[in-house]
Amino acid sequence: MANNSAVLAAVVGIGxxxxxxxRGDVSIxxxxxxxxxxxxxxxxxxxxxxxxxVIGKAPDMFEGIVMPECYLSDALGCNGKPxxxxxxxxxxxxxxxxxxxxxxxxxxxxxILTVTFEKQSESNAMWALSSPQPFSVxxxxxxxxxxxxxxxxxxxxxxxxxxxxxxxxxxxxxxAVRNPLAHLHLPDITMKEVEESMMLWDPIRFxxxxxxxxxxxxxxxxSEDLAEKxxxxxxxxRGCAMRSEPTMYAGREEVNPQASRxxxxxxxxxxGITNPRKDFDCAExxxxxxxYEPMWLESLGFAEEGExxxxxxxxxxxxxxxxxxxxxxxxxxxxxNPIGASGMIxxxxxxxxxxxxxxxxxxxxxxxxxxxxxxxxxxxxxxxVVGADKP
Amino acid sequence: MQKIAIVAYSQSExxxxxxxxxxxxxxxxxxxxxxxxxxxxNAQDVDFTCSGSCDYLQGAAFAFVSGVDAxxxxxxxxxxxxxxxxxxxxxESILKIRMGQAESALIYGFGKSSxxxxxIVLSQQLDPYYLAPLWLDTxxxxxxxxxxxxxxxxxxxxxxxxxxxxSRNNAMNNPRAQLSGAVSVDELLAEEMYVSPLRKSDCCPxxxxxxxxxxxxxxKAKEWGVPYALISGIDHRIETHNMGMRDLTDSVSTRKAAExxxxxxxxxDVAELYAPFSHQEIILSRALGLGDEIDINPSGGVLxxxxxxxxxxxxxxxxxxxxxxxxxxxxxxHATSGPCLQHNLVAVIEGAA
Numbered sequence: 001m002a003n004n005s006a007v008l009a010a011v012v013g014i015g016x017x018x019x020x021x022x023r024g025d026v027s028i029x030x031x032x033x034x035x036x037x038x039x040x041x042x043x044x045x046x047x048x049x050x051x052x053x054v055i056g057k058a059p060d061m062f063e064g065i066v067m068p069e070c071y072l073s074d075a076l077g078c079n080g081k082p083x084x085x086x087x088x089x090x091x092x093x094x095x096x097x098x099x100x101x102x103x104x105x106x107x108x109x110x111x112i113l114t115v116t117f118e119k120q121s122e123s124n125a126m127w128a129l130s131s132p133q134p135f136s137v138x139x140x141x142x143x144x145x146x147x148x149x150x151x152x153x154x155x156x157x158x159x160x161x162x163x164x165x166x167x168x169x170x171x172x173x174x175x176a177v178r179n180p181l182a183h184l185h186l187p188d189i190t191m192k193e194v195e196e197s198m199m200l201w202d203p204i205r206f207x208x209x210x211x212x213x214x215x216x217x218x219x220x221x222x223s224e225d226l227a228e229k230x231x232x233x234x235x236x237x238r239g240c241a242m243r244s245e246p247t248m249y250a251g252r253e254e255v256n257p258q259a260s261r262x263x264x265x266x267x268x269x270x271x272g273i274t275n276p277r278k279d280f281d282c283a284e285x286x287x288x289x290x291x292y293e294p295m296w297l298e299s300l301g302f303a304e305e306g307e308x309x310x311x312x313x314x315x316x317x318x319x320x321x322x323x324x325x326x327x328x329x330x331x332x333x334x335x336x337n338p339i340g341a342s343g344m345i346x347x348x349x350x351x352x353x354x355x356x357x358x359x360x361x362x363x364x365x366x367x368x369x370x371x372x373x374x375x376x377x378x379x380x381x382x383x384x385v386v387g388a389d390k391p
Numbered sequence: 392m393q394k395i396a397i398v399a400y401s402q403s404e405x406x407x408x409x410x411x412x413x414x415x416x417x418x419x420x421x422x423x424x425x426x427x428x429x430x431x432x433n434a435q436d437v438d439f440t441c442s443g444s445c446d447y448l449q450g451a452a453f454a455f456v457s458g459v460d461a462x463x464x465x466x467x468x469x470x471x472x473x474x475x476x477x478x479x480x481x482x483e484s485i486l487k488i489r490m491g492q493a494e495s496a497l498i499y500g501f502g503k504s505s506x507x508x509x510x511i512v513l514s515q516q517l518d519p520y521y522l523a524p525l526w527l528d529t530x531x532x533x534x535x536x537x538x539x540x541x542x543x544x545x546x547x548x549x550x551x552x553x554x555x556x557x558s559r560n561n562a563m564n565n566p567r568a569q570l571s572g573a574v575s576v577d578e579l580l581a582e583e584m585y586v587s588p589l590r591k592s593d594c595c596p597x598x599x600x601x602x603x604x605x606x607x608x609x610x611k612a613k614e615w616g617v618p619y620a621l622i623s624g625i626d627h628r629i630e631t632h633n634m635g636m637r638d639l640t641d642s643v644s645t646r647k648a649a650e651x652x653x654x655x656x657x658x659x660d661v662a663e664l665y666a667p668f669s670h671q672e673i674i675l676s677r678a679l680g681l682g683d684e685i686d687i688n689p690s691g692g693v694l695x696x697x698x699x700x701x702x703x704x705x706x707x708x709x710x711x712x713x714x715x716x717x718x719x720x721x722x723x724x725h726a727t728s729g730p731c732l733q734h735n736l737v738a739v740i741e742g743a744a
Binding site for chain 1: 392446447450451452455459460462466467468469470471473474475482483485486487489490491492512513515516517518519523628632643647729733734
């Protein structure tokens with residue numbers, strides 16, 4: 001097996017846009033540039049300092065631009081440089097961060113700008129995800145319809161109380177109130193309000209689902225020597241892992257996919273994590289539908305199988321309730337969802353925490369954090385561990 | 392930089408219509424072939440897998456997701472995908488090997504362009520606000536580029552026809568080619584105009600198919616005991632999207648990538664260039680400083696068959712085959728993306744010492 005000889009890399013700049021339903025004031029190029037400039041300013045760098053650009057987004061059909069890296073080269077100051085485009089379904093934001101990191105970890109480049117985006121107001125995700133294919137089963141359901149039966153199966157197996165998802169929906173929206181960039185700001189949200197919101201895909205209610213957002217997220221990732229000279233604290237990349245499995249196969253475990261467990265085991269091994277709940281100070285995990293919090297708590301080893309909902313219900317994952325392992329302090333995907341960027345926002349928010357730069361949603365003294373993304377039919381996984389301390 | 396070994400390569404026939412074959416069925420035979428060349432069973436036997444494809448060719452989001460079905464990804468594998476030609480999937484795989492997270496990688500690219508109108512589909516690659524609404528198709532854009540070259544005296548129509556004639560003649564030795572035959576420059580020039588100044592023969596055909604490759608560290612190649620060639624340098628560069636702001640008669644990005652890849656360090660004897668239009672091969676040859684002594688596109692190149700999203704990877708494979716067979720010692724593989732050669736990737740492939 002390969003031995004890990006990676007060069008150390010760290011995040012030294014993070015830039016995001018304000019997430020909202022519609023950014024009518026900027027083009028797609030303007031949107032990605034805004035995030036990129038914010039990340040460069042955070043790193044005290046300019047476009048001239050960047051060796052290569054790595055971009056990612058969800059399917060081209062969302063905005064209707066084929067291979068948009070061609071069009072976005074100018075806006076991202078990439079002319080004359082290498083431009084790379086990643087696409088791995090909903091996990092793409094995370095995968096893009098990992099591919100960007102590999103540009104540095106391979107010793108090939110010193111400074112990489114990576115940007116992900118979605119401008120959902122200029123797209124139709126439900127349509128793009130539902131176009132029929134010859135010779136294939138047609139799932140005219142979008143993501144919520146796809147995941148609803150899997151959530152039902154989790155509820156059946158775990159015996160979790162029916163309001164676990166409702167609790168997550170409230171908790172993440174209250175976290176979002178602390179994050180000025182979050183799309184949804186619902187300071188007065190209650191369990192009752194979530195429970196009474198429209199049932200979209202039983203058991204997923206309207207307020208238990210992620211919004212559709214416009215937005216972009218960018219990071220600057222640099223090599224060890226440059227990270228040490230960076231004006232603000234770096235977030236050291238302590239582990240990187242990806243896993244994929246097919247959408248359907250006989251005996252596939254859809255509630256707690258093997259690819260998820262394998263990916264977590266891989267990234268924990270690299271970062272020396274043996275007890276995720278104790279070792280991590282916080283986590284940013286891809287939870288587009290509320291019930292995925294307890295499901296991922298179990299899959300990622302923060303709780304025993306069938307016990308994830310207990311952490312949620314006890315407030316362990318809530319910053320407001322003083323939980324020991326806050327999840328999605330930024331408000332998570334439930335509060336902001338520019339699809340192609342959503343995974344990278346998780347990775348970037350994990351990095352913000354260990355840089356001590358997360359503003360009002362900072363977990364005090366956070367040293368080690370998990371960034372997580374998943375996509376497809378819960379079959380593509382990307383994870384990284386970032387730390388305040390150099391490994 | 393660490394040299395990376397190519398140990399296996401396979402490409403399907405380029406066909407104008409693959410009919411009822413879906414993408415997985417196009418990919419599977421190529422995977423079986425490359426696994427067989429090394430003595431492997433499936434993607435479980437390599438450390439990393441990366442593919443290149445384009446949703447717009449399939450007409451549905453997530454073209455690559457069904458591709459995963461071709462891999463035998465149970466138990467789960469380390470896998471990634473680029474919405475670019477598979478030559479960039481190769482690039483990502485090289486980074487993975489260089490960083491020590493993999494010793495070997497499977498790369499594949501696939502495209503079934505026939506169900507759509509490819510030149511029109513690719514018009515949606517343009518700036519979505521100012522250019523895409525014009526439905527400016529790729530053939531028309533290439534025609535403008537050729538016109539610029541003709542009018543500035545850089546080429547003649549005869550030069551363009553000579554590129555096509557060589558492609559067709561070379562392709563007679565390539566059983567995978569879609570277009571081949573002994574044609575003369577005069578015969579080609581006698582053909583009617585298609586999108587002036589391009590004749591249909593100046594444009595690559597639309598093809599369906601796939602290609603696959605296995606790469607690894609040199610140590611792994613020795614362990615497997617298979618013949619291999621080494622990628623000694625690779626780089627890629629993009630240029631401005633605004634066609635009015637770049638010199639369309641030159642390819643600055645190709646030259647720059649070639650410098651970093653080490654093309655100019657020592658002579659080469661073969662080059663496989665991803666030139667979808669005849670005049671673009673001349674632009675690329677000049678940017679790379681290729682003289683008459685260089686064997687350019689001995690496979691016929693993409694004018695003999697263009698597997699969108701796989702053609703760039705196939706250029707690597709064609710050079711690899713010639714080095715393994717002893718026909719060449721040092722070669723250039725080139726891939727392109729975007730309108731009028733906007734984005735170019737260049738690599739040097741050498742025989743093992």
